[in-house]
Amino acid sequence: xxxxxxxxxxxxxxxxxxxxxxxxxxxxxxxxxxxxxxxxxxxxxxxxxxxxxxxxxxxxxxxxxxxxxxxxxxxxxxxxxxxxxxxxxxxxxxxxxxxxxxxxxxxxxxxxxxxxxxxxxxxxxxxxxxxxxxxxxxxxxxxxxxxxxxxxxxxxxxxxxxxxxxxxxxxxxxxxxxxxxxxxxxxxxxxxxxxxxxxxxxxxxxxxxxxxxxxxxxxxxxxxxxxxxxxxxxxxxxxxxxxxxxxxxxxxxxxxxxxxxxxxxxxxxxxxxxxxxxxxxxxxxxxxxxxxxxxxxxxxxxxxxxxxxxxxxxxxxxxxxxxxxxxxxxxxxxxxxxxxxxxxxxxx
Amino acid sequence: xxxxxxxxxxxxxxxxxxxxxxxxxxxxxxxxxxxxxxxxxxxxxxxxxxxxxxxxxxxxxxxxxxxxxxxxxxxxxxxxxxxxxxxxxxxxxxxxxxxxxxxxxxxxxxxxxxxxxxxxxxxxxxxxxxxxxxxxxxxxxxxxxxxxxxxxxxxxxxxxxxxxxxxxxxxxxxxxxxxxxxxxxxxxxxxxxxxxxxxxxxxxxxxxxxxxxxxxxxxxxxxxxxxxxxxxxxxxxxxxxxxxxxxxxxxxxxxxxxxxxxxxxxxxxxxxxxxxxxxxxxxxxxxxxxxxxxxxxxxxxxxxxxxxxxxxxxxxxxxxxxxxxxxxxxxxxxxxxxxxxxxxxxxx
Numbered sequence: 001x002x003x004x005x006x007x008x009x010x011x012x013x014x015x016x017x018x019x020x021x022x023x024x025x026x027x028x029x030x031x032x033x034x035x036x037x038x039x040x041x042x043x044x045x046x047x048x049x050x051x052x053x054x055x056x057x058x059x060x061x062x063x064x065x066x067x068x069x070x071x072x073x074x075x076x077x078x079x080x081x082x083x084x085x086x087x088x089x090x091x092x093x094x095x096x097x098x099x100x101x102x103x104x105x106x107x108x109x110x111x112x113x114x115x116x117x118x119x120x121x122x123x124x125x126x127x128x129x130x131x132x133x134x135x136x137x138x139x140x141x142x143x144x145x146x147x148x149x150x151x152x153x154x155x156x157x158x159x160x161x162x163x164x165x166x167x168x169x170x171x172x173x174x175x176x177x178x179x180x181x182x183x184x185x186x187x188x189x190x191x192x193x194x195x196x197x198x199x200x201x202x203x204x205x206x207x208x209x210x211x212x213x214x215x216x217x218x219x220x221x222x223x224x225x226x227x228x229x230x231x232x233x234x235x236x237x238x239x240x241x242x243x244x245x246x247x248x249x250x251x252x253x254x255x256x257x258x259x260x261x262x263x264x265x266x267x268x269x270x271x272x273x274x275x276x277x278x279x280x281x282x283x284x285x286x287x288x289x290x291x292x293x294x295x296x297x298x299x300x301x302x303x304x305x306x307x308x309x310x311x312x313x314x315x316x317x318x319x320x321x322x323x324x325x326x327x328x329x330x331x332x333x334x335x336x337x338x339x340x341x342x343x344x345x346x347x348x
Numbered sequence: 349x350x351x352x353x354x355x356x357x358x359x360x361x362x363x364x365x366x367x368x369x370x371x372x373x374x375x376x377x378x379x380x381x382x383x384x385x386x387x388x389x390x391x392x393x394x395x396x397x398x399x400x401x402x403x404x405x406x407x408x409x410x411x412x413x414x415x416x417x418x419x420x421x422x423x424x425x426x427x428x429x430x431x432x433x434x435x436x437x438x439x440x441x442x443x444x445x446x447x448x449x450x451x452x453x454x455x456x457x458x459x460x461x462x463x464x465x466x467x468x469x470x471x472x473x474x475x476x477x478x479x480x481x482x483x484x485x486x487x488x489x490x491x492x493x494x495x496x497x498x499x500x501x502x503x504x505x506x507x508x509x510x511x512x513x514x515x516x517x518x519x520x521x522x523x524x525x526x527x528x529x530x531x532x533x534x535x536x537x538x539x540x541x542x543x544x545x546x547x548x549x550x551x552x553x554x555x556x557x558x559x560x561x562x563x564x565x566x567x568x569x570x571x572x573x574x575x576x577x578x579x580x581x582x583x584x585x586x587x588x589x590x591x592x593x594x595x596x597x598x599x600x601x602x603x604x605x606x607x608x609x610x611x612x613x614x615x616x617x618x619x620x621x622x623x624x625x626x627x628x629x630x631x632x633x634x635x636x637x638x639x640x641x642x643x644x645x646x647x648x649x650x651x652x653x654x655x656x657x658x659x660x661x662x663x664x665x666x667x668x669x670x671x672x673x674x675x676x677x678x679x680x681x682x683x684x685x686x687x688x689x690x691x692x693x694x695x696x
Contacts, residue, residue, distance in 0.1 A: 160669055165634030169642050212632055213613035214649075244593035245612060264593060265561035284560055286513030294517050301562075317560075321508055 001134045006068045010200060010235040010256045010278050012311035018303060018340035019067035020333055021139070023239075024319035025060040026072050029288075029326060032059050043088055047073050050123035057128045061135065063326070064333040068136050068200075069128060071193065073121055075143030075204050078185050079152045081112035092156070099155030101163065106174050111185035114192035121189075122196040129197035140198030142189050144205035144240075145182035145227065146220035149175060152182075161210055168219065175219065183223040187230040194232045202237040202259070203227065209242020216246055221253060228254040237280055241318060244269075251277045262317025266305040278311035283332070285316045288324035292331035299335040308343045349482045354416045358548060358583040358604045358626050360659035366651060366688035367415035368681055369487070371587075372667035373408040374420050377636075377674065380407050391436055395421050398471035405476045409483065411674070412681040416484050416548075417476060419541070421469055423491030423552050426533050427500045429460035440504075447503030449511065454522050459533035462540035469537075470544040477545035488546030490537055492553035492588075493530035493575065494568035497523060500530075509558055516567065523567065531571040535578040542580045550585040550607070551575065557590020564594055569601060576602040585628055589666060592617075599625045610665025614653040626659040631680070633664045636672035640679035647683040656691045 001007075005019045026033055036056050040046035047053055053072040060066055076094050080086035085097030100106055112118060129138055143151075151157070153164040153175070167175050190201045208220040220240065228236050238250055239259025250258050251273040260269055260281035269279060287298045299314075306312040314336045320329070349355075354367045374381055384404050388394035395401055401420040408414055424442050428434035433445030448454055460466060477486055491499075499505070501512040501523070515523050538549045556568040568588065576584050586598050587607030598606050599621040608617055608629035617627060635646045647662075654660040662684045668677070 160634060160671075162634065162637055162669070162671055165632065166637045169632075169635050169638040169646065209611060212610050213616070215632075216611075242590065242611065245616070262560050263557060263564075263590065268561070268593070284513070284517075284563075286508060286510065287517050289510055289514045290517040298517065321510070323508075323510055 001137065003067060003136045006137050006139075006313060007199065007235070009311060009313050010237070012275065012278050014310045016341060016344065017337050018306075018312050018314050020314040020336040021066050021068035021070065022060070022316050022320050022329070023070075025066065025070065026056040027320055028322035029320060029324040029329070030059055030063070031326075044074070044086065047077075047124075048120045050120055050127045053124040054127035054131045057124075057138075058131050061132075064330060065337065066136065066333060068139050069132055070139045070202075071121070071125055071128060071141060071198065073124060073141070075141070075206070076148065076151055077118055077121055078112065078142060078182070078189055079148050081114075081117040082109060082152075082185070084152060094151060095156040096151060099163070100152045100178060103171075103174060106177055109178060109181045111181055111188055114189050118189060118192070122192055125193050125196035125198055137199040138197060139200045139202055139237075140190060140193035141202040141204060142186045142193075144203045144208065144220060144238075145179045145186055145223035146211075147205050147207045148182050148186070149178045149219075150207040150210070152178060161207070168215070179219060179223045183226045187227045190227065190236075191230070191232050194234050198234065200235045200237065200256075201231065202239060203255075205238065205240035205243075208240035213246065216240075216243070217249065221246070221249055224255075225253045237313075239280070248272055257311075257313060259315070260317060264317075266302065267307070270306070270309075275309070275311065278313060279306065280313040280315050282315065282317040285318050285321050285324070288316075288321060288328045288332065290328065292325075292327050295328045295331045296335040299332050300339050303336065303339055303343060308340075308347045314340075349485065351415060351484045354485050354661060355547065355583070357659060357661050358585070360623065360626050362658045364689060364692065365685050366654075366660050366662050368662035368684040369414050369416035369418065370408070370664050370668050370677070371418075373414065373418065374404040375668055376670035377668060377672040377677070378407055378411070379674075392422070392434070395425075395472075396468050398468060398475045401472040402475035402479045405472075405486075406479050409480075412678060413685065414484065414681060416487050417480055418487045418550075419469070419473055419476060419489060419546065421472060421489070423489070423554070424496065424499055425466055425469055426460065426490060426530070426537055427496050429462075429465040430457060430500075430533070432500060442499060443504040444499060447511070448500045448526060451519075451522060454525055457526060457529045459529055459536055462537045466537060466540070470540055473541050473544035473546055485547040486545060487548045487550055487585075488538060488541035489550040489552060490534045490541075492551045492556065492568060492586075493527045493534055493571035494559075495553050495555045496530050496534070497526045497567075498555040498558070500526060509555070516563070527567060527571045531574045535575045538575065538584075539578070539580050542582050546582065548583045548585065548604075549579065550587060551603075553586065553588035553591075556588035561594065564588075564591070565597065569594070569597055572603075573601045585661075587628070595621055605659075605661060607663070608665060612665075614650065615655070618654070618657075623657070623659065626661060627654065628661040628663050630663065630665040633666050633669050633672070636664075636669065636676045636680065638676065640673075640675050643676045643679045644683040647680050648687050651684065651687055651691060656688075656694075662688075
């Protein structure tokens with residue numbers, strides 16, 4: 001591989017500079033992404049076409065010297081393959097045609113066979129690896145068992161997750177049944193991505209932060225630990241939004257790296273977690289609506305807060321906004337590389 | 349006062365049981381509230397009528413043996429009095445007709461005189477105190493300077509607070525100017541509520557959790573500290589949603605109590621903060637969609653997590669949902685009193 005700096009940082013080895021990639025880096029802030037999406041007809045058609053998914057996965061790398069590519073897909077492919085009927089309506093988040101509310105449907109739920117039912121994702125992994133041709137590593141991903149369950153039970157995103165929480169409190173046995181199936185399915189799915197060529201994987205636990213501390217352990221982290229314990233040997237990054245209070249527990253999950261949202265103070269995260277895992281993050285994504293010179297200053301603040309020790313992967317604290325400025329992203333990627341190189345030299 | 353247990357708990361004195369009140373306890377889950385609101389014509393008309401505001405403030409106390417009343421009002425009355433034009437559209441959150449985006453408008457911004465421009469709120473405080481007739485203490489409140497600024501700049505609630513964050517990063521001087529005016533206005537407003545009869549006050553920092561750790565100190569907490577330092581001598585409760593990582597700093601703000609959202613583990617909050625302030629919280633509001641026996645079990649879990657030491661005020665971890673069951677609320681209030689009394693006896 002011509003650039004394996006991401007993998008070295010995930011292993012907490014010294015690197016010449018801090019690797020950088022951006023969650024949702026192939027996204028609507030890029031005009032070329034919007035053009036390909038228009039050609040595909042919809043987000044889901046784009047995600048389900050291996051050739052077009054590979055095309056958009058490489059678009060941000062053509063513009064910016066990023067240190068990783070990420071599979072272009074959706075976090076909800078697994079429940080879609082379970083038959084829940086994923087769809088998107090313009091301007092809204094994901095929805096399911098058949099949310100899981102009835103006990104009988106929950107007892108029928110089974111983990112899909114990725115080779116059969118999620119083949120388009122594995123083909124996208126293979127196509128993207130081929131197109132990358134060793135330039136940078138490819139990261140595969142899935143929604144976490146709990147985050148999948150949130151959408152599966154609620155049927156859509158929610159402010160209060162009422163249906164999900166109703167089940168969690170009144171029928172925790174049913175939710176645990178869903179989570180057990182999801183954990184099996186996510187482990188199989190990520191292993192299939194790894195077999196197809198993913199060199200690192202990430203669990204997106206977008207909604208784990210809607211739980212209590214005890215609930216996070218019981219309903220989210222326990223199932224992520226199970227997934228991680230079954231993964232073939234590639235590094236796994238765990239990102240739970242809103243998990244600032246639970247970082248020590250996440251770091252002990254078996255993951256290689258903990259993703260930090262932008263509300264977490266990196267220095268305090270590092271002192272709480274210690275050096276046993278890498279940290280990924282955590283620029284406020286809203287910075288990218290500001291002019292380039294402001295972006296550079298904020299990027300330096302984040303790098304300073306993490307410090308020059310090995311084991312930092314620069315990223316945003318959440319997915320990039322459709323309103324991010326392309327010149328702001330260019331300034332960010334450039335500044336991370338230049339300033340992190342200077343930090344290392346100053347240290348010698 | 350016939351029941352001053354809230355004030356004693358805020359002062360961390362021993363109490364016979366744990367006092368309980370619920371954020372937004374006069375709300376849409378109560379049929380009698382909906383009837384009064386229909387009579388008023390709209391939420392804002394209700395909030396602006398001192399007689400009807402007092403009526404709805406007392407409604408939850410007629411149903412449940414709660415240990416405090418809270419002023420019925422909105423967190424955004426102050427910017428409304430500044431001329432921004434608060435309005436509500438059905439099913440949406442609050443909006444402002446004239447969001448603050450232009451430098452000239454920001455430089456013209458001034459703190460309103462509560463006695464003149466927020467008289468309806470002070471009248472509601474007086475009416476509610478009269479109607480309470482010493483039953484329980486009355487809590488006054490305001491949005492925090494930062495949370496007010498979020499709505500003032502954005503013009504409405506937001507998923508990404510793009511306009512606000514754009515100003516924060518590109519023109520922090522303008523945001524600081526708004527925050528300084530807001531801090532002056534909120535201090536004057538809360539002091540006027542205290543003069544009118546509020547026996548405790550609360551700062552609702554609903555959106556402080558959208559900041560970075562450093563940003564929270566600079567843009568939110570610093571201004572809440574300023575407000576608290578100017579308050580006449582009644583206890584102040586500070587609630588920032590999503591502030592689990594910053595509790596020590598909030599506890600050092602001069603407040604009497606820190607409000608905890610439901611994601612915070614109470615035992616770990618207490619060990620981090622120590623005994624110098626009271627803690628308020630923190631049942632997941634979603635529990636109240638479950639049947640009463642489940643609610644009782646979850647209430648006991650929260651009480652056990654806080655333990656029997658003085659200085660706990662039971663509350664939800666966020667405002668009560670319109671979908672809360674009235675029988676679930678009854679079970680909650682009953683269980684908190686009964687179980688917390690038993691906890692104290694078991695301790696002796």
